[in-house]
Amino acid sequence: xxxxxxxxxxxxxxxxxxxxxxxxxxxxxxxxxxxxxxxxxxxxxxxxxxxxxxxxxxxxxxxxxxxxxxxxxxxxxxxxxxxxxxxxxxxxxxxxxxxxxxxxxxxxxxxxxxxxxxxxxxxxxxxxxxxxxxxxxxxxxxxxxxxxxxxxxxxxxxxxxxxxxxxxxxxxxxxxxxxxxxxxxxxxxxxxxxxx
Numbered sequence: 001x002x003x004x005x006x007x008x009x010x011x012x013x014x015x016x017x018x019x020x021x022x023x024x025x026x027x028x029x030x031x032x033x034x035x036x037x038x039x040x041x042x043x044x045x046x047x048x049x050x051x052x053x054x055x056x057x058x059x060x061x062x063x064x065x066x067x068x069x070x071x072x073x074x075x076x077x078x079x080x081x082x083x084x085x086x087x088x089x090x091x092x093x094x095x096x097x098x099x100x101x102x103x104x105x106x107x108x109x110x111x112x113x114x115x116x117x118x119x120x121x122x123x124x125x126x127x128x129x130x131x132x133x134x135x136x137x138x139x140x141x142x143x144x145x146x147x148x149x150x151x152x153x154x155x156x157x158x159x160x161x162x163x164x165x166x167x168x169x170x171x172x173x174x175x176x177x178x179x180x181x182x183x184x185x186x187x188x189x190x191x192x193x194x195x196x
Contacts, residue, residue, distance in 0.1 A: 004114050006185075009059040009070040014156075018176040024185060032058045032070060044076035048108035049122050060112035067188055068112040073175045075151025077103045085152035088141055094152030095140065100131035102165075103151070105173045111184045119184055123177035125168030127155070132162060 006024070008015065011031035019026065032055035038047050055070030075082040077097050085091035097103075105127055110120040132140075140159060146152040153159040155173045169177040 004065055004067045007059055007063055007066050007068045009055040009068050012175055014175045015071060018171055018174060018178060019181075021171075022178050022182050024182075026069070027066075028063075030059050030063070032056075034058055036072075038081055042081075043079060044074050044081050044104070044106050045108075045122050045124070047081060048072045048074050048106045049110070049120060050108070052108035052110040053118055053120060056110040056112040056118055060114075065114050067114065069181070069185070070110045070112070071107060071176055071181075073105065073107040073150050073172075075103060075105050077101070082151040084148055084150050085146045086148065091141055091146040091152040092137060094146070095132060095137050098129045098132075098151065098153070099137075100129065102126055102128045105151070107172050107175065107177050109177065109181055109184065111188060113188055119187065121177070121180045121184065123169055123172045123180050125166060125170070125172045125177075127163060127173060128165040130162050130164045136162065 005027035007028045007030055008019065008026040009030060009032045016029065034054045036051060051072035052070045056068045060066065060068040082094050082097065083090055085094055105125045107123050110118050112118045140146065143158050145154045145157045145159065155163060169179065171178045
């Protein structure tokens with residue numbers, strides 16, 4: 001049986017590295033060009049699943065015969081979706097909101113296959129951040145690690161020292177919940193466990 005090639009519909013080096021960690025090497029990486037603006041009143045869970053589905057669908061339609069993995073991650077305080085920090089001002093705003101409280105990180109994952117419906121999952125992780133002093137925020141701003149990150153931080157970098165607790169998948173906070181992704185890929189006969 002021939003297994004369809006796997007395309008990762010994301011230009012994120014973190015997602016590629018996370019797949020490497022579980023022994024999955026995509027045949028191609030093609031970033032999906034979609035509008036990532038949230039819809040009015042859209043909840044964070046619905047937002048990440050919609051974007052993951054759209055990313056997988058767009059790349060799959062241009063690559064018939066391939067299996068396409070799409071994913072999207074968002075950070076939320078309550079119902080509020082935090083942006084990807086693109087400048088110091090947005091990063092400071094995110095860090096001020098996260099300081100001293102728990103928030104949720106959602107990742108939607110979608111796998112488009114040539115001969116079936118899109119398989120999808122939503123994973124939620126709860127993260128508690130200690131209270132951040134003005135000095136701690138300034139130190140993190142100067143690190144530039146926040147650039148382009150959902151919620152203005154990267155858990156795998158300097159910000160790890162501010163994480164007081166985590167409930168759920170740690171790699172989910174980095175952008176790809178590995179347990180759920182491995183199960184999706186295994187079901188589609190991709191990856192190290194596919195031959196078992």
